[in-house]
Amino acid sequence: MTSWWPYLRLAAAVLGFAALIRQLSLAIGNARSAKTEWASHLPTVVTNFFSYFTVLSNLIAAVTLVIGAVWMLRHRHDRRPEPAWLSTLFACAATYMIVTGIVYNLLLRNIPIAGISDVWTNETLHVIIPLVMLADVLLAPHRRPLSYRAVAVIAAFPIVWAAYTLLRANLITGPATGNPWWYPYPFLDPHLQGGYPVVIAYIAGIAAVILAVGAGVVWVGRRRAASLPDRVLTR
Numbered sequence: 001m002t003s004w005w006p007y008l009r010l011a012a013a014v015l016g017f018a019a020l021i022r023q024l025s026l027a028i029g030n031a032r033s034a035k036t037e038w039a040s041h042l043p044t045v046v047t048n049f050f051s052y053f054t055v056l057s058n059l060i061a062a063v064t065l066v067i068g069a070v071w072m073l074r075h076r077h078d079r080r081p082e083p084a085w086l087s088t089l090f091a092c093a094a095t096y097m098i099v100t101g102i103v104y105n106l107l108l109r110n111i112p113i114a115g116i117s118d119v120w121t122n123e124t125l126h127v128i129i130p131l132v133m134l135a136d137v138l139l140a141p142h143r144r145p146l147s148y149r150a151v152a153v154i155a156a157f158p159i160v161w162a163a164y165t166l167l168r169a170n171l172i173t174g175p176a177t178g179n180p181w182w183y184p185y186p187f188l189d190p191h192l193q194g195g196y197p198v199v200i201a202y203i204a205g206i207a208a209v210i211l212a213v214g215a216g217v218v219w220v221g222r223r224r225a226a227s228l229p230d231r232v233l234t235r
Contacts, residue, residue, distance in 0.1 A: 051164075
């Protein structure tokens with residue numbers, strides 16, 4: 001498995017980058033053909049694109065897969081576990097992608113995303129890459145165990161993203177609607193959900209899922225590493 005796993009990582013990274021580039025090109029194309037000032041403002045459109053949790057999670061995952069592949073290729077002849085920083089990076093990327101897959105397939109699968117996506121990009125970013133990251137958690141060699149303190153590191157980015165999203169939303173004109181607000185996902189929009197209490201409930205629910213998935217990723221890593229003769233267990 002060690003011999004071909006880095007190439008699986010590289011292939012998944014290329015697929016992820018290709019899907020992201022495709023979506024970004026669609027967003028830019030829409031902006032260039034738009035007839036309104038708010039829909040054609042390219043800096044806002046590009047910033048909105050990189051404000052989607054799915055986009056950021058896939059970007060983190062693709063970069064992580066490349067880094068992990070390079071590390072494995074450099075250490076293909078030994079059995080040392082991956083360094084703690086790399087294992088932590090994979091735990092973060094895997095958690096975000098698994099949660100992305102769960103949230104998309106439960107809440108967003110039948111909701112179009114403002115014309116910036118098509119079938120293959122949606123399935124790549126919300127199904128294929130999450131499954132690759134799940135497989136990496138379960139099967140990738142060289143896994144180093146992490147302390148459960150890593151769950152706090154995993155949770156940091158989603159907390160920052162949620163705060164950024166809610167603070168920025170009312171400063172942006174919606175490109176597709178012209179509304180004086182813009183939220184990347186309907187379940188975060190208090191105008192659609194009947195107020196902030198429902199939005200906060202969604203955020204709390206997703207936060208619980210992130211913590212649970214993050215703890216599960218760390219647990220799997222510890223269980224797998226416990227069977228290695230040269231394990232280094234961080235308590």
